[in-house]
Amino acid sequence: MSKRAVAARVLRRVVAWCAAVVVLAALAGFCYESVARQGDPPVPGRLVAVGGHRLHVHCTGAGAPTVVLEAGLAESSASWEMIQRGLPGRVCAYDRAGYAWSEDGPAPRTADRAAAELRALLAAAGEAGPYVLVGHSYGGTIVRLFAHHWPALTAGLVLIDVTDENATEALQVSRPLLAAQFTVNQVLARVGVLRLFGDTLVPAEATAAARASAPVVYGAGSMGAARAEAWAAADSAAQVRATVRPGAWGELPVVVVIPSGQPATAVDQAGRLAALSSRGRVVVAGTTDHYVQHAQPDLVIDAIGSVR
Numbered sequence: 001m002s003k004r005a006v007a008a009r010v011l012r013r014v015v016a017w018c019a020a021v022v023v024l025a026a027l028a029g030f031c032y033e034s035v036a037r038q039g040d041p042p043v044p045g046r047l048v049a050v051g052g053h054r055l056h057v058h059c060t061g062a063g064a065p066t067v068v069l070e071a072g073l074a075e076s077s078a079s080w081e082m083i084q085r086g087l088p089g090r091v092c093a094y095d096r097a098g099y100a101w102s103e104d105g106p107a108p109r110t111a112d113r114a115a116a117e118l119r120a121l122l123a124a125a126g127e128a129g130p131y132v133l134v135g136h137s138y139g140g141t142i143v144r145l146f147a148h149h150w151p152a153l154t155a156g157l158v159l160i161d162v163t164d165e166n167a168t169e170a171l172q173v174s175r176p177l178l179a180a181q182f183t184v185n186q187v188l189a190r191v192g193v194l195r196l197f198g199d200t201l202v203p204a205e206a207t208a209a210a211r212a213s214a215p216v217v218y219g220a221g222s223m224g225a226a227r228a229e230a231w232a233a234a235d236s237a238a239q240v241r242a243t244v245r246p247g248a249w250g251e252l253p254v255v256v257v258i259p260s261g262q263p264a265t266a267v268d269q270a271g272r273l274a275a276l277s278s279r280g281r282v283v284v285a286g287t288t289d290h291y292v293q294h295a296q297p298d299l300v301i302d303a304i305g306s307v308r
Helices: 003-039 077-086 111-124 138-149 168-190 193-200 208-212 220-231 233-241 264-274 297-307
Strands: 046-050 053-060 066-070 091-094 131-136 154-160 254-258 280-284
Touching: 046 111, 053 077, 053 111, 066 077, 066 111, 066 138, 077 091, 077 208, 077 297, 091 111, 111 138, 111 233, 131 138, 131 297, 138 154, 138 233, 154 297, 168 220, 168 233, 220 233, 254 264, 254 297, 264 280
Parallel strands: 066 091, 066 131, 131 154, 154 254, 254 280
Antiparallel strands: 046 053, 053 091
């Protein structure tokens, strides 16, 4: 046998052994994650049936109007920890289908579907409207559609650095990249890597509540839900784009919050959004952080109070 043939044979054996080790490690991680999951923190709020699945909603306080908090892409109800704790009155944070403690919902996971599920959730949970709707990033797309479909149930809007529905090219380009990222994260979570390495894989902007429940909040289910929403992002943008017309929000109190240092296009977009209401205004935060609610919670709390 030639040296080249021997080398090829050895290489095949090395590759086969490496593949076997990877498979065994993945199986071990899968089993570890399945067992460890039994000790995860309990559901903070309650699970409410919405059609064929259940959504998690966590409400605190009392009074009207109720404030409803809508998280951004790949985030959950836990991302609103500081805002919910600091706001007086009735405040509800929830997890969209597939995220954190919520069960998977039907596809496609567009913003319009999410808005309809939010409406059904609030009704089934006995949370009476009208509501002050607070949306961050992609969550802004959902609350805008809610306000369009159910204006009588909308008492005010607070939009925090929300997604620009006109950035169609960016949405198309980012879709496969985000889908790949969330798929990798989903696999890592499913084989126990997220649970083992904890803070090193949790996003830097995560709240204390999110870190405490990281295997759930950033687990395989949440990453799968984020991938489905990212894949439908262009359709979601088209849905909200179809609702835009002069005076669309009438006299609805609206606050559009943007971080400082934004490009002119973002500032213009914020102004256009605010102008959809005769009572709309733009607030520029004193931080460049996309997560204004984490960097400046008092500013967001004040903005919510001003439309309540």
